[in-house]
Amino acid sequence: MADGSAGHPRAEPPADPGADRPADRPADPPADRPTHRPAAPPAALPPYLRPAAVATVAGGGALGSVLRWCATTLPGGGDLGPLLAVNVVGALLLGLLTTVLARSGPDTGLRRTLRLGLGTGGLGGFTSYSALAAAVTTGSAAGGAAGVAGPSPVGVAYVAVSVGLGLVAAWAGIRAGERLVPDTAATPGGGTC
Known part of the structure; x- marks a missing residue:
């Protein structure tokens, strides 16, 4: 080979890496510069x-559950009666609490803490609508007889009475809350926002 390459083919100059890039696309950054952006700060938890x-x-739920257990294990209380009473009283108190808190101002600070602790936790733990599933199949809040197939008539009646009375009690609690605390969001033309 006369060109002095000693048998090696002649190296071509490297091709322009941006030659096939559309004109509106920016050039790639140099290899020595990082291409990643710093991570955004983590978003605050809701x-x-x-x-x-x-x-x-959790604390309110634990307290509410203990109170429910105390109320439903009173001697001579039967099986479904005390649970029905607990659920109806809990629905009334939840309607009252949420209305009073909502009419007292924004859901911040102490009002939020009371709503979460007493409402979601305390009254959520106090009431036990989950026992309705056991009542519907067995006619007993405690689970009743094993091997019973299909819904129990007593269980179905208990569910209907419990939900019906719970709705009436919640409505009564809301109405009582409306009487206790004037609506801070009243509009000039009457009514509420």
């Missing part, structure tokens, strides 16, 4: 997922 809120709900 209020209901913050540790203090979760602890408030």
